[in-house]
Amino acid sequence: MTDSSTGTSAGDNRVLDGLIAGYRRFRDSGWTPHRERWARLSEGQQPEVMIVACSDSRVDPSQIFDVDPGEIFVVRNVAALVPPFETSPGHHGVSAALEFAVQVLKVKEIVVMGHGMCGGCKAALTQELHGTEPGEGGFIADWISMLDEARAPVAAEFGTSGRPAEREMEQAAVRVSIENLMSFPCVRHKVKNGELTLRGTFFAISDGVLHLMDQKTGEFAPVA
Template sequence: MIEGYGRFREGDWQRQRDRWSELKEGQSPQVMVISCSDSRVDPAQILDVSPGEIFVVRNVAALVPPYETTPGQHGVSAAVEFAVQFLKVRQIVVMGHGLCGGCKAALTRSLHDNPAGEGGFVANWVSLLDEAREPVVAEHGDEGRDAERAMEYAAVRQSIANLATFPFIADKLERGEIELIGTHFAISDGKLARLDAQSGGFSAID
């Protein structure tokens, strides 16, 4: 990593000095990306963007919880609030991906009875997909690549639906001031697919 930092300082940092100088004054991204923490799925790399272009939140399975105000620490909700209300982003992109371990855990419930520190935190987090899991299991069962891909797609749809439960997002959606976009990145072939809001299906972006 130190060597990589050196390449950054000698390469991109030098080539984009003007851009970095502008960013000292603040950030104004137009797009928020909610992506998985998986090390193979870097939205900045996949979308080939410059510093300051996208506001990114990454977590297990790229999940957004529904709007709620119960006591607790709401990290994803805080990031969504900041991006929408303060940065005034125009688009929120949820980027699911192939071979997602979090979605597989939600599908198989393999960590369901594990204590915290041994998978329990993951199991509790992906329980956000319990409702979305039911039709997937009914059609595909709870194992196999078809079931996993269906669960990955369902997770993106669920996060998009949960975003719309935030009142400040719902208001902006009604006024046409923001757009919610679901995507899925296939690690196996490097292709990005987009969710069709009407059909609920995904099709590759050419």
């Protein structure tokens, strides 16, 4: 029997059971031994870093950077994109989170983390979702259209398929987000005053290597 409101089969709780089992491990090893830290966190957060990462389940910033709760403020979305500053009506989730991190939390660094095998960047490169309706790929197509301008030189030099082209697109997306960050007045002001630093990174899933973007050239190199 299926619950039509949730789409789940009655009695089939394997996924929930797995989550509950993980929660119990967390209570035993992550919360109980560190009650003082959690007590401090209950009074507020003071992360120094904001990370913009992809929603991809394989690239959890907290795991990759091995940080404790309260150390990083994370926003995740398809392809780790930051939209340009705009004041048009709408629900600007990334912009709201960015504003909170910069103006309220006063983070010192914003890190954009792209990654290998990114489905959003691949779709931007192939344009396979172009023209689809919302609910059938249209929301994704509209979101990744932010990469259309950056796609053109990548497609011209590397084509639209294969890992070399995909990797170029994935790294180009990081550069787009860094550029869009600078379109926000609050970010631009703090960067120019030395109060805020923007960094681009790229995590290669296949070999687990983190790459750092050179702030002058925009090129990526493995972290030593």
